[in-house]
Amino acid sequence: GGGTEETEGSTEEASSEESSTSGEVIDLTVSSFMPGPHPQHKDVIEPFLERVEEATDGRVTGTMYPANALGESDAQYDLAVTGVADMSMTLHGYTPGEFPLSSVTELPFMGENAVDGTRIFWDLHEQFPEIAEEHEGTKIAWIFKNDAAQLFSVDNPINNWEDLEGMRIRTPSPAGTELLEAYGAIPVSMPMGDVYEAMQRGVVDGALGPASTITNFQLGDVMNYITKGDFYTSSLMVVINESTWNRISPEDQEVIEELMDREMALLAGETYDKDGDGGWTAAEEAGIEINELSDEEIEEWAKPLESISEEWVEEMEGNDLPGQAIYEAAVESRDQGE
């Protein structure tokens, strides 16, 4: 990434004073697929970078490259692995197959909102080193969840799951794909950045996505119906390139680590939940018809999904991964929270 810069010249506007005394500034190239003013940038990453700069006396700074400026959505993780970005934020689901165990938190009805899901995810991360190992080549800054996925549709309301038969619905991840297939829909994988145009142009008839995207990606313009079922939550990561991390002095590493713990993950989750609330308000204002599923209806919707968790465990165990143990721990953590 942006990496090392000599301090001569005045190109480092943000930290020119500090850097002149410390010799070397590590300016982190921070990449993200989200649009520039996204709350995960404004309220989470940017304040984090400011705190890092302050805590390290300006030795570590950051510059944001949002909106896929450095690479496609599905390359965001690779950017952090290769060091094209020093730090990157992306969805685990954008590279299906790379994070099999992390996807336990994306099973249906595993955590009802972003904070709840993040808590479960972080518990697992602390308990199972396998989770961190899946993020090979990077150091986890924080991993978190967004607000629960709902079903958006353009032309037709979705009242029963049978209505989904033959509909082309955008999915963000293998978890979403499984769910849609169970309902007889035709999953179409694509990153969130493409959903607006896809719904507007008829590439898909609807999308799985959290309410927060209604404002963050302006989806309110292109849909007419939402079926609110809090089906599952997607998982996200902010990761740091390993060799970049190793270039930071041990003292600075220690201060930075303190800034990116569980609290940071929960803050990211909270930000998503707040966005979700904003999204619902915006949906109502835009006159979108919202069909909130009752508990009885949810039971109906849950039936076709019953086998998904079982199949997930079987698939993991088949690949010699501790699927059973992680699944049980996830369920335990979820039920504790209630």
Next chain:
Amino acid sequence: MLQKMINVTERVVTPLNFVSGKFASLLLFGMMILTFSDVAGRFLVRPIQGTHELTYLGLAVMVFLSLGYTQQKKGHISVGVIIDNLPARGQAIINVLSYLLMLIILTLMLWQTYEYAIRGMNTVTGDLELPVYIFVLICVVGILIFLLTVLLDLLKSLQKVVKQDES
């Protein structure tokens, strides 16, 4: 000596480009049929699962497999306002240099696209769970054919430079 190298390279490159070009044409035709069937299915029965990802994977493979063929047919864009007015020998020298630059960047691209395929060994597509690296590796083959075609062009330009030296 140079002529011999040209002959050998040509005997390898021309059939390679023929085959990969035909394969790319076939893919293009397949993509058209797939797109149409998906649309027809959408209005009549049911769209085809995986159309979206098959389309973009097919596109990438089609593009990379026709790069060399396009080079052979002199189909890539360059701007000749200045160089076109130089004497033939000057043009040949410039060509040698520019083909050398091409060889360098294409070799790097070949290597790095291969590395990219290997890094993403585990990644599958979202809808059909196709292993992405297989498609990337076919693209790597396409870059290789492109590279060999440029090598042939380089040898031919070298010959022009040398020949005019003798005369």
Next chain:
Amino acid sequence: MSPESLGTIGIIILVVLILLRVQVGIALLLVGFTGYYFLSGPDVALAQLGTSAFGTASKYTLSVMPMFILMGMFLSYSGLAKDLFRSVDSWVGHIRGGLGMATIGASAIFSSISGSNNATAATLGRVALPEMKEYKYEPGVSASWVAAGGTLGVLIPPSVILILYGVLTMEPVGPLLIGGLIPGILLALLMMLTVYIQVRRKPSLGGNLQEAVPFKDKIKSIQKIWPFILIFMLSIGGIYFGFFTPTEAGGVGALGSLLFAVFTRRLSWKDFLASLDDTIRLTSMIFIILIGATLFGQFLAVSRIPAKLTSLVVGTDLSAYTIMALILLIYLFLGLFLEGIAILVLTLPIVYPLIIELGFDGIWFGVIMVIVFNIGSLTPPLGISIFVVNGVAPEIPIHTIFKGIIPMVITMVIFTIILIIFPEIVMTLPNLME
């Protein structure tokens, strides 16, 4: 060295490489890679080279390009251009300058399938120039009409350049394509008017008058081309009304044209293979440039030049329209030397954010930019469209075509100014799509 100066040097080297006849795509790759190397080190440069090659080529939205190119190929190999020209000619041929007007009119209709200036000019040149010669039109001027009419190819949808613009700026491709429709039709009418005025003012240009065609023959000539009009309405109309994505419209249009051509026995097996063959070559030519443009654009982003320049220009006291005028003048100047695709990939990473920051509409600017490129493609020293016509009719000296094109260029400049004053001409249809 600061990132900004590295970026500036990169831009200069890029221009030099392109002028040294290095392939445009390769020049972009070389500078993007080397720039990254100096800014961020070898590992990053190498990794980014590997990621962006496959990443750029595997984008669903880009598949629209080969589909529309293929549709154009099927129709042009099936000899549609001749029927088009005959049909338009039967309506306007008897007016003074009628063959010239027929050339422009047929170009406008043919544009709506070809997506490219070169295809339009080359095809119509082959059909119209012999006819005009027969009726004793001045050769340089008739060639200039073919060249001018050809530029409608990237204005009237589909347009390879507008699709590229959409891809590079993330403006939605559908509305962009539709945005070119009304300006394209208006410009075609203005060009026909220009032909009429040219011939009225200097009757020596415009040869012998043809006889008027009986009405029933006029109708008959339309019958020959109606399947084409149907295919056009199906695919472009499908985009407009949201039935299809642009890619789907291209796929449906391509298969439709293929079936039409095969059932009317206009397309031989050989023509069919040639259509596929031409399409893959054109597509890969565009894509190697796109891949290079992606890497170069990422390098520019990291060099911070676009951000710096934007804040610099926005900070000046100049009005938005003054800055717009300056930008268009620069484009006009670049258009003298460079080809449209090259200018697009070179400048958009810097100019597009600026345009948006100034409050202009991205779709409107895309259309304006295409017309300015088209002016460049008709002017010396590098006038691609003129060269293409010259390639079709080598006996007509280039300088006479350049001389003949002056009135058309004036018309196009006036039209650009009209579009700046009345952006609604561009924006009405795209806005209706919402």
